[in-house]
Each structure stands twice: as C-alpha cells, then as structure tokens.
Amino acid sequence: MSRLVIVSNRVPVPTPGTPPAGGLAVALSGAMKARGGLWFGWSGGKLEPGADEQPEPEITTIDGVTYAVIDLAQRDLDEYYAGFSNRMLWPLFHYRMELTEFTRVTLSGYHRVNRLFAQKLAPLICPDDIIWVHDYHLIPLAAELRAMGLRNRMGFFLHIPFPPPDILTVLPNHADVVRSLAAYDVVGFQTPIDLENFETYVRRERVGRRLPDGRFVAHGRAVTVEAFPVGIETQVFADVAAASGRNALVRRTRESLGDRSLIIGVDRLDYSKGIAQRIQAFETFLLLDPEWRGRCAYLQITPKSREEVPEYAAMEREVAELAGRVNGSFSEVDWTPLRYVNRTVGRNALAGLYRQAAVGLVTPLRDGMNLVAKEYVAAQDPENPGVLLLSRFAGAACELDGALLTNPYDVDGTAGALARALDMSLEERRERWSGMFEKLKTHDVAWWCQSFLAALEQPDEPSQASRIAAAG
Incomplete structure (x- = not known):
C-alpha cells in the first residue's frame, strides 16, 4: 500500500501521548497510521529575523505518524498568509469582493512560499507516495512539484467554497489558479454547487470540458473533480x-x-x-x-x-x-x-x-x-x-x-x-x-477520508488521457 503524504498550511503536531485535536486530524492521522504517513507544513513558528536561509524541516514521529514542519519568515507570513491567502483568496471565495486586496507583491509571496514548500517536501517523497494537499493556501503546490519532476498521484481538497465564474474572474490571476488545479489528479470540493461553479468556469472560459466518464479535461490534463462533503466523528x-x-x-x-x-x-x-x-x-x-x-x-x-x-x-x-x-x-x-x-x-x-x-x-x-x-x-x-x-x-x-x-x-x-x-x-x-x-x-469524517483516497488511488487510463491532451 502506498504511503500517504498530507500537506497543509499548518500542521497539528500533537503532544506525545495525547490524541490529535479535532475529527479531521483524527481521520487523517488514522489513514496515515494504516499505511505509513507523513504530514508536512508550517510549524506555526517564525524564522529569526535576518536568517540567511531556510533550515531543513524539523521531523518527529508520534504514534506512528511522521510530522515534518518548517518555520516561515515574517515577510512570508505577511505576503503569503495574511496577504494573498487571507486578504484576496479568502474573501473572494466567500463572495466578498469588496474586501479583496490584490497586489503583485502578495501574489509573488504566495507563489514563493508554495515553491518553498515544494522544495522542502520533494526530498521527503518516495516514488509511490500519494500526496493529498489541503486548502486554498496551497493551490499551486502540485504545479511546483510537477515542475521538479514528481509524477506521484496528487489530490487537492478545497475546504472553502469555490465561487462562480462572475466572482472568480475578479481575481486577476484566475486563469493561473484553475491551471494550478489541473496539475492535480483529483480535486475535491465540499458541495455539488462548488462542482457546478467549476464546470461553468472551465466551459465559459473555454479551458476545458467534462468527459463522458465524468472527469474533466482542463488545460490539457484529465482530472477527476468531485464533491466530497467533509464529515465529523x-x-x-x-x-x-x-x-x-x-x-x-x-x-x-x-x-x-x-x-x-x-x-x-x-x-x-x-x-x-x-x-x-x-x-x-x-x-x-x-x-x-x-x-x-x-x-x-x-x-x-x-x-x-x-x-x-x-x-x-x-x-x-x-x-x-x-x-x-x-x-x-x-x-x-x-x-x-x-x-x-x-x-x-x-x-x-x-x-x-x-x-x-x-x-x-x-x-x-x-x-x-x-x-x-x-x-x-x-x-x-x-x-x-x-x-x-x-x-x-x-x-x-x-x-x-x-x-x-x-x-x-x-x-x-x-x-x-x-x-x-x-x-x-x-x-x-x-x-x-x-x-x-x-x-x-x-457520512462521517472517516467516510469522507476513505472516499477521497479511493478516488485518488483510482488509476487513470493513460491512453485516453494522452489522446485528450494531444487533442488539446
């Protein structure tokens, strides 16, 4: 069975001997324990001011799950987290266009931190690992990993709404966001409404279409896009x-x-x-x-x-x-x-x-x-x-x-x-x-986790995907 690698903005490293906090952490930790797993992301800590380079991830293993975390510089937090993630993507995806604040500086910081995540994560990945990335902070991560040569199965789950095209296109780099989603093998949304919004966007912007088997082809890649409503314990x-x-x-x-x-x-x-x-x-x-x-x-x-x-x-x-x-x-x-x-x-x-x-x-x-x-x-x-x-x-x-x-x-x-x-x-x-x-x-949190992983582990039909990509 392939090892499961979870990537999220923050990593909920538990105190040794205590259970993970929250049903989501429990479900993901359980899935990783069953097959061997790694959870990678931000520690919640900050680099010392003036640090010349990003240190290697701090790695600990607790109750059979390996946690690899990195600190971020204050500039990264200002631009990637407080800036583009939470002053552009968060309000826009929640339909609050009047609260959005787009700058090229924060966009650059968003991509810089995603590239940093990819650089620090890639050496920890084995060829048969499956990678599951979580939420809006890390939409470009698969594209960064693919650019580094990784060909692992990668899935992405968006925990917040996916807005309709009339709202999404307010984002100056909306085309890049959807192109980044297409770098994943499976994209999961919370509701059928989010899925409908995605389908309307790719059709209206003429960047993709739904295939007879239910998948989408977007920007030349065949991608499974489905609704997986998250549950609780x-x-x-x-x-x-x-x-x-x-x-x-x-x-x-x-x-x-x-x-x-x-x-x-x-x-x-x-x-x-x-x-x-x-x-x-x-x-x-x-x-x-x-x-x-x-x-x-x-x-x-x-x-x-x-x-x-x-x-x-x-x-x-x-x-x-x-x-x-x-x-x-x-x-x-x-x-x-x-x-x-x-x-x-x-x-x-x-x-x-x-x-x-x-x-x-x-x-x-x-x-x-x-x-x-x-x-x-x-x-x-x-x-x-x-x-x-x-x-x-x-x-x-x-x-x-x-x-x-x-x-x-x-x-x-x-x-x-x-x-x-x-x-x-x-x-x-x-x-x-x-x-x-x-x-x-x-339909509890364990069902949600199992459903998404079942879709992520379902192999594509390479010949069909290749024909679609070749046809544009």
Missing part, C-alpha cells in the same frame, strides 16, 4: 455530548439558565460567519416576540482569529457593540438576553452546551461546509432534540435537510425562523433530527 461526538453532564462548565450553565431555553451560536470571529446579522436577528426577535423576553438566553461563543488582518479587528468592535446594544436594550436585573464569549471553549464542554441548546444558530453568509451544524445535530438528545437553524448559504445545507433554512441577509426572516424553532413541537423536532443524524452517521 458523529458517534464519538454524540457519546461525548451524552456524557457531558459531569462537565463543570456545562453544569454551571444549566444552573444559571434555570428553565430558560438556550439558543447557541459558535463561530470563529470571521466576517463570513454572519455574526453581526445573527445578533441583529435576535434583537428583532425580541422586539417582535416580546413573550420570549426572560424565557430564553442566547449564548454566542466567538474565539478571536486573524487579529493581524485589519478587517477582523473592525468586525470585533462591531460585534461587541451590537452585543452591548442588545443587552442594554433588553436586560433585566435577573436576565441577560445575550452572553457573548470571546474565547475558546473545550470540546467536551461545547458538546454539552450544544446538547442543552433548544436552537443551534448556524447562519454564515457563506461557508464551505460548517461543521458546527453537524456537531450540533450529533450532540442532541434523541428523546428531546433541539432545532438546527441553518443558513442556506452553508455547504451543510446540501446535506442537512431536516434543518430550518434561513437567509442570513434577511434579518426579519431569521427572527421569524427563530420563533418557529422555539415553538416547534417535539414530534416535528424528532422527525427532523433523526434523518439528519442517520446521514451524519453514515
């Missing part, structure tokens, strides 16, 4: 939630609520998550449905992120001001309607809080998948499940058909949906939840 998370009553934070929260209904939102502080619109919808709900004042509490857990990017600092101020306005308008001596928490909550406690919540508010303006939606469903008590209120613009909406779908831009509509969720009968809640939970059990 469904049963594990459900078991953690069921046992969470012993958690001190969960117990204190339950006692503080009394008989009030809990509404919960959990998001990294990011403009794609629709947190400001969600708080406005909650404010509108309290205005339009005054009978719920004092009978519910909204807990918004929002750890900070990317504080070096100015747009995130501005959004932090906006959300804090909105939370203050709601509490200033509606609070009573014995009731605070909105609890706004700006720090990370542990996985076990989070599972317990999900289980307590009558409504899970997952209303991003745009999201590749959104695993919070799936975790909320998995955490529910089968006898008394809560209601998932989900944005129609989250990738999870393609799978979780038992959720109440809402348009997060429609504040009044989301407020009305929240009232409906809180008033929903037990029978309807059970019916909606059961179908979603069964789907999450069969």
Whole structure:
C-alpha cells in the first residue's frame, strides 16, 4: 500500500501521548497510521529575523505518524498568509469582493512560499507516495512539484467554497489558479454547487470540458473533480455530548439558565460567519416576540482569529457593540438576553452546551461546509432534540435537510425562523433530527477520508488521457 503524504498550511503536531485535536486530524492521522504517513507544513513558528536561509524541516514521529514542519519568515507570513491567502483568496471565495486586496507583491509571496514548500517536501517523497494537499493556501503546490519532476498521484481538497465564474474572474490571476488545479489528479470540493461553479468556469472560459466518464479535461490534463462533503466523528461526538453532564462548565450553565431555553451560536470571529446579522436577528426577535423576553438566553461563543488582518479587528468592535446594544436594550436585573464569549471553549464542554441548546444558530453568509451544524445535530438528545437553524448559504445545507433554512441577509426572516424553532413541537423536532443524524452517521469524517483516497488511488487510463491532451 502506498504511503500517504498530507500537506497543509499548518500542521497539528500533537503532544506525545495525547490524541490529535479535532475529527479531521483524527481521520487523517488514522489513514496515515494504516499505511505509513507523513504530514508536512508550517510549524506555526517564525524564522529569526535576518536568517540567511531556510533550515531543513524539523521531523518527529508520534504514534506512528511522521510530522515534518518548517518555520516561515515574517515577510512570508505577511505576503503569503495574511496577504494573498487571507486578504484576496479568502474573501473572494466567500463572495466578498469588496474586501479583496490584490497586489503583485502578495501574489509573488504566495507563489514563493508554495515553491518553498515544494522544495522542502520533494526530498521527503518516495516514488509511490500519494500526496493529498489541503486548502486554498496551497493551490499551486502540485504545479511546483510537477515542475521538479514528481509524477506521484496528487489530490487537492478545497475546504472553502469555490465561487462562480462572475466572482472568480475578479481575481486577476484566475486563469493561473484553475491551471494550478489541473496539475492535480483529483480535486475535491465540499458541495455539488462548488462542482457546478467549476464546470461553468472551465466551459465559459473555454479551458476545458467534462468527459463522458465524468472527469474533466482542463488545460490539457484529465482530472477527476468531485464533491466530497467533509464529515465529523458523529458517534464519538454524540457519546461525548451524552456524557457531558459531569462537565463543570456545562453544569454551571444549566444552573444559571434555570428553565430558560438556550439558543447557541459558535463561530470563529470571521466576517463570513454572519455574526453581526445573527445578533441583529435576535434583537428583532425580541422586539417582535416580546413573550420570549426572560424565557430564553442566547449564548454566542466567538474565539478571536486573524487579529493581524485589519478587517477582523473592525468586525470585533462591531460585534461587541451590537452585543452591548442588545443587552442594554433588553436586560433585566435577573436576565441577560445575550452572553457573548470571546474565547475558546473545550470540546467536551461545547458538546454539552450544544446538547442543552433548544436552537443551534448556524447562519454564515457563506461557508464551505460548517461543521458546527453537524456537531450540533450529533450532540442532541434523541428523546428531546433541539432545532438546527441553518443558513442556506452553508455547504451543510446540501446535506442537512431536516434543518430550518434561513437567509442570513434577511434579518426579519431569521427572527421569524427563530420563533418557529422555539415553538416547534417535539414530534416535528424528532422527525427532523433523526434523518439528519442517520446521514451524519453514515457520512462521517472517516467516510469522507476513505472516499477521497479511493478516488485518488483510482488509476487513470493513460491512453485516453494522452489522446485528450494531444487533442488539446
């Protein structure tokens, strides 16, 4: 069996003797343990200022998985990470064209770091390794490796949305992005909508077409392009939630609520998550449905992120001001309607809080998948499940058909949906939840990993691919 090589921007090197953090790390680590594996990427550390050259990767092996990490210079982080990746690709792929910032300097830095990754990774690759690259930071990596002579099977998975052509072509180097994707053997998206956007682009820009066997030919290469919706550790998370009553934070929260209904939102502080619109919808709900004042509490857990990017600092101020306005308008001596928490909550406690919540508010303006939606469903008590209120613009909406779908831009509509969720009968809640939970059990993170790797290990038909390339 071929060795699996994972490449990602950040590498989650675990502490020896402790399990990897998060279901994705668990699934990928498990796949690597089963066949021998290497995980390569940025350490999270910085090179000393004035360092003349990039040192070789630091390599450690923990629980049967080898981790190879490199530090990056401050210039690299400014241009590749904070610059092109997170001030151009991230907002554009989330349909926020007004927030994009394109410069030739950051584009150059993006390619320079991808070339650096390729240079440091290539000596570690064996001829029969299969390589799986993750996310928008590393789109050009396969092209860099191919230029160095590597002919390994390479796959790429995009964890964020793939935008439609009218948005993608705002990117000055959009043609290079798609040409870089064509250097992979398998490209995975989260949803059929992303796949449709890709197909429309290659057809409209006349750089490729779909083949009768379902693959695409793009820029002279035959590439498998499919939707592989990422999952969670469904049963594990459900078991953690069921046992969470012993958690001190969960117990204190339950006692503080009394008989009030809990509404919960959990998001990294990011403009794609629709947190400001969600708080406005909650404010509108309290205005339009005054009978719920004092009978519910909204807990918004929002750890900070990317504080070096100015747009995130501005959004932090906006959300804090909105939370203050709601509490200033509606609070009573014995009731605070909105609890706004700006720090990370542990996985076990989070599972317990999900289980307590009558409504899970997952209303991003745009999201590749959104695993919070799936975790909320998995955490529910089968006898008394809560209601998932989900944005129609989250990738999870393609799978979780038992959720109440809402348009997060429609504040009044989301407020009305929240009232409906809180008033929903037990029978309807059970019916909606059961179908979603069964789907999450069969399409968990292990299924996602196995499905993608099965496609990546499926050999192409060289003769057909050669004929296609020759025909242009």
